[in-house]
Amino acid sequence: MNIENADDRTIIERVLAGDTNSFNLLVWQWEKPIYNYIVRLIGDREEAMDLCQDTFMKAYRELGALKDRDRFSSWLYRIAHNVCYSRFRKDKGKTFVPLDPDVAVTRMPIENRLAVEKALGQLPADQREVVVLKVFQGLRFDEIAVVQNAPVSTVKSRLYLSFDKLKSVLGSEPLDRSQIS
Amino acid sequence: MIDMSHLEDRLAEFVYEELPASEMEDARRHVGQCPECQARVSDFEKIRHTLEELPDVEIPRRVVFVPSNDSVWSNFLSPRWLVPMATAAALVLALVLVGPIDVDWQESGVVIAFGEVVSPPASVPVARQPAITEPQTIDYERIVTELEERQQAWLESELVRRVAAIDAANRQEIQRVRANLVYLSDLQRAAGRDTMENSSSIQLLAARTGVQE
Secondary structure, three states: OOHHHOOHHHHHHHHHOOOHHHHHHHHHHHHHHHHHHHHHHHOOHHHHHHHHHHHHHHHHHHHHHOOOHHHHHHHHHHHHHHHHHHHHHHOOOOOOOOOOOOOOOOOOOHHHHHHHHHHHHOOOHHHHHHHHHHHHOOOOHHHHHHHHOOOHHHHHHHHHHHHHHHHHHHOOOOOOHHHOO | OOOOOOOHHHHHHHHOOOOOHHHHHHHHHHHHHOHHHHHHHHHHHHHHHHHHOOOOOOOOOOOOOOOOOOOHHHHHOOHHHHHHHHHHHHHHHHHHHHOOEEEEHHHOOOEEEEOOOOOOOOOOOOOOOOOOOOOOOOOHHHHHHHHHHHHHHHHHHHHHHHHHHHHHHHHHHHHHHHHHHHHHHHHHHHHHHHHHHHHHHHHHHHHHHOOOO
16 A cells, blocks of 8 residues: 555554554654644644644544544644643633734735634634634534534534624625724 | 525535535525625625635644654663663673672672572472582683674674665655645745735736826
């Protein structure tokens, strides 16, 4: 079998059979989505990197306990969720700092990016998490329900609430500069 | 007359096409006829597209796992332990082969006995041993030969073990290099995409600012 085309399930079986180096394949496949999920949830790039590493360490240690190997991604996001919420509990009261837009070139003007990042940062963590998992990570509602350990109806309610808030903050396009401050 | 009820809390599943196929078809028919639901879908899509315009955040450094291949036994059998182990083995072997040894500790008069035979309990009858009239000679050549044989056997097994470990490490290394190649080719593709996006952005910017080529 060709390792380049190996799916998550095959890689997991290799790791559990003792080929621990294959775990790096899973890491390379998932580190960017997991990092993006964490950084958009907590707002701090450096801390997000540490939590991302913690997530993969925990996943490595608990891989044997994963029952349904076809649902690795939901399980991994669930671990990342727990890691982030432990951090929330530890740093209670620490305010969310919106991400500074990086140098990546996109069609979106910089002032709009600042406004959207700020609006996202103003959402409660559970609503922000649903937006991140749905819009940026593309998870299905039933997968988000697993990550948040909540009913699908609650997940959808959180998405509607967050979209209503974002709509009131962002208003109609194009965004003007007064929304940035 | 408008077909079926409004989307209500099925709006998100409709937009993300997560409704069951039959419901999806009904919902499409309804939205096609209902201005109220059309407006709600449009608002939802607008926020969704605004959010989707945000670029991914680049990861500052990569996460790499380097599994350790060293077991407790391979550490224990490493060359730095070889001399103490051989010395200890020689001492034990000498005690077994030679029998009791008495050592006068630094001429202090204190005698330390190694391998002394414990006297049996008085109740157990023991055959009388003939008295040793001559000092027992030590067969050093036999001890050395036995030690060499044991060391040779150990070295052979160690050699086999280490060759197997090197083979396994090589296989892992090949796998790691292959995975790196996959990762690099992904990066190359992403860089290609970024370059195209950048050039189109530059063209767009140039068009906006009126810069002529």
